[in-house]
Amino acid sequence: MEQSDIRSAFFVECEDLMEALNEGLDRIEETLDEGHDDETVNAVFRAVHSIKGGAGAFKLDALVRFAHQFETTLDSLRAGRVSVDPPLLALLHKAADRLSDLLQAARTGSEAADIDPDDLAAQLAQAAGEEEVGEADAEDLGFVPMRLDLDLPVAAPDEVQSGRYSIDFSPTRALYACGNDTSILFRVLGDLGRMEVRLDRSRLPDFDSLDWQESWLDWHLTLETDEPEHQIDEVFEFVEDLCRLEIRPMPLEAPGPDPEPEPDPEPDPPASGPAAPRKAPVEDGRNASPRATVRVELDRVDRLINIVGELVINQAMLSQCVQDEGVPPRSPVRNRLDDFRNLAREIQESVMAIRAQAIKPLFQRMSRIAREASEIAQKQIRLVTEGESTEVDKTVIERLADPLTHMIRNAVDHGIEPADRRLHLGKPPVGLITLTAAHRSGRVLIEIKDDGGGINRPRVLEIARGKGLVAPEAQLTEEEIDGLLFMPGFSTASVVSDLSGRGVGMDVVKSAIESLGGRITIASDPGVGTTFTISLPLTLAVLDGMVVDVGGQTMVVPVSAIVETLRPRPTDIHVLGSGDQVVAIRGSLVPIVDCGSIFGFRAPVRSYGESVLLLVETARQKLCALVVDTIHDQRQVVIKGLENGYGRIPGVAAATILGDGRIALIIAPEEAVDIGTSGGTFSMEF
């Protein structure tokens, strides 16, 4: 593995470590009252420690310095010198966020890494029980990687001269017990120059009274070397506490103390390495990963998903052929084909599962967003996450980050009341935001719930009227008023705040969710809180589609977009002056958009009475009725992108291949409605 590969592998590993770190901090927070267990603190410590270790190897000094201070604080915690309380926990969370920033900076090589705006390092030092340090001293206290270039003599010129040393060396039994070997030490020492070794066995007792584990032998060495004395010290570095050692310089030309011939080193305790044949090639560290995972490039997975999609389509075509050939239903061929279909489905599901990831990292990011937002808004917030292990398609997770961030900020900014107001209302001062993920009937449900004041419906209505989003005299239900939040250009905050007022409204959140084939709904209870529920498909590779015929063409409409299907009576259809038509549904007039005419398959029809209408809900128009000729059936279709081959086609989301091999376009309802109503200002009456 190249150094650069290891470096990038390090950053990937750090993602896991940051996850473990945040998870550990959350756990400590959860168990704040009953007292955390040591293993949790240990795990947190280890994560920071490992990041520091790796960072040191790549000379990421800013990262090492901060990680070191962080680690010191955690060590104090581990050793029980300091105890956890909410302020310390907040500091640790902040430190984790900062560590994450530093990693990001190190990864991208950006320069901002060295700025520590909050002086977090000093805060950490203080929390660790260290004396507070002034700005000037801070650098000195910072961790400086210690370098011991043992093999490079850095001696000043006057030291480079021959020296003669007498070395008295008496090992203790611990020296041997710790795996040291005097013969190895002597060999290394002998490499420094010319050496004489004299064994002193005067302490050796009679064989009968010999304790074979005790150390009985002393050594007297004479070494003549050009190397500086510290090189000799270094040889004994690892044993100096395990022996009696005396190193004395001797006059250079003095005769050796004893010309006795050099004895063999003593017979040692058990040999250090059995000479067994060695096999086993160098082992791959990645295979030994405790989670037993492989990292695969996403491209490869997507290619696999694509091919499996083709397989499923191919199987459907084959079934169709067999049926068309008139093969009887219970024939062996049909039975085998059924097995094939089941297997193909199973493969497809398994392959899709590869793209699924636990939503945990996303939720952890939200914890951070909530912390930062609560600081800016100066509100006390607790974010509780549930169902973190819920698995969701990777792309869905990625594209959820922005909408969720926005909603969490909204909840902090607009949802939760200030602490004094909460106290006044008899609520706990700390606002609670609950983020939940769960699988429900083949979809993923994500809930963002706050215990704030709920939606101020009179205010919402007032603003909507003020902005001309609603007719002045219109009577709206509570649900409809809540739905106004999703209208483009709507923003309740009378003063644009630092937090959520960033030019992004809930309409953007809604369209982001819908582009993932999802839906978002609000439930709000005044004084009790607001709950946003997002329902998402498990995967972006297949879609539940309604197969329809329009002007002689077969098309697919995503089922997630369809509210209901209906066949109106001719009397329900009203033609407006512009020629546009509307349909009356339960007292509301809903604009009609003819899929056949907007895609150019046919001219607009005079009256859509007796046509099939698909009622779809969109952000801009609220409800809209799409006209189709017939509904065939509802089935899962494999999504095939069109954009690489054909570019963007307005009103068309993608394509799919039907069982008979024909290609069908998948309609993007939102866009289709936009085209059909020319983005016009259709005034709704309620």
Add this chain to the structure above:
Amino acid sequence: MPLTVLAIDDSRTIRELLREALVQAGFEVHLAIDGLDGLEKLEAAKPHAVITDINMPRMDGFGFIRAVREQPQHSALPIIVLTTESAAELKARAREAGATAWIVKPFDEAKLVSALRRVAVA
């Protein structure tokens, strides 16, 4: 015969760096992810020396050293501890557990070779 080294560290990055440096230096390298894994791999790897991290899940470096020293056939196996600091306390604990030597992180090939040649011979 090359010197065979078993390197134990829970960090994938450090394992790769150890492997890289040790292979460069001409050693045969086996890797383990924590103390327990190291113990399990000891018999198959038959190393001349072990390099181990201290802070690891499941079984830390101290635990590993103690467990090794309890086995008569490994009582004299040279074990080098990887430490981030030169903290005397840490060294004392490692020593108490039966560590042979230590290497202060960040390490490089020269440091590894220097420590290994002072404790092990093929």
